[in-house]
Amino acid sequence: MPEHTKVMGKEWADARRAANVARLGATLAEGLAGRGDITFELGCGHGHWLAAYAAAHPGEFCVGIDLITHRVARSQRKQSLGKLDNLIFLKAEAMEFLEALPAPIILRKIFILYPDPWPKKKHHKNRFICPESLDLLARRSAIGTRLHFRTDDADYFAWTTEFLGAHPRWQIQPEQTWPFEQKTFFEERMKDKRDVIADLVG
Numbered sequence: 001m002p003e004h005t006k007v008m009g010k011e012w013a014d015a016r017r018a019a020n021v022a023r024l025g026a027t028l029a030e031g032l033a034g035r036g037d038i039t040f041e042l043g044c045g046h047g048h049w050l051a052a053y054a055a056a057h058p059g060e061f062c063v064g065i066d067l068i069t070h071r072v073a074r075s076q077r078k079q080s081l082g083k084l085d086n087l088i089f090l091k092a093e094a095m096e097f098l099e100a101l102p103a104p105i106i107l108r109k110i111f112i113l114y115p116d117p118w119p120k121k122k123h124h125k126n127r128f129i130c131p132e133s134l135d136l137l138a139r140r141s142a143i144g145t146r147l148h149f150r151t152d153d154a155d156y157f158a159w160t161t162e163f164l165g166a167h168p169r170w171q172i173q174p175e176q177t178w179p180f181e182q183k184t185f186f187e188e189r190m191k192d193k194r195d196v197i198a199d200l201v202g
Ligand SMILES: C[S@@+](CC[C@H](N)C(=O)[O-])C[C@H]1O[C@@H](n2cnc3c(N)ncnc32)[C@H](O)[C@@H]1O
Pocket: 042, 043, 044, 045, 046, 065, 066, 067, 068, 071, 092, 093, 094, 095, 112, 113, 114, 115, 116, 128, 184, 185, 186, 187
């Protein structure tokens, strides 16, 4: 690809990202007005897990996001059928969401369930867990925030354990157990589950 096309492509992508962050920031400022702590599910898929969690935890305000429009629409239907006023689902990309989150809002609990494992080595760069995303999650959290990660993929489990273990602000909590069981859409189809739980300590 010619160099000037690459530069224009990057400028366009940056401008689109900035517009997404600005739009999300406005939506979140309105939707989360007056809120402090939230329980956050990244990549909520069809919303099975978070809708059940929110129903069982009326004292927590829950926010689920996903990239895929029809999955978010199905999640939103669960919210409205369940008349859950402590839950919202939004279509958003995770890094954009974390950038757009209004400053007073703190991620108190984070759930990442069956994220895409990108099994081929050349695709590992697409995995959500990496030092940059762990930094950004930490910046939007507070001491004691708990991050819960579940996967069926042995390699992604080892990868996440390694990155969380090496991060200066997250500390793996091997004694902790998964706090709420409800099968997700993907969990129904998977044979395995492997959990990593970590707290923000610094
Ligand atoms: C394998 S599915 C798991 C969905 C759900 N957690 C479950 O267990 O049924 C991964 C989900 O993460 C979403 N996703 C992937 N990357 C994302 C990102 N950067 N921001 C938001 N959602 C993302 C995908 O659209 C997909 O719905």
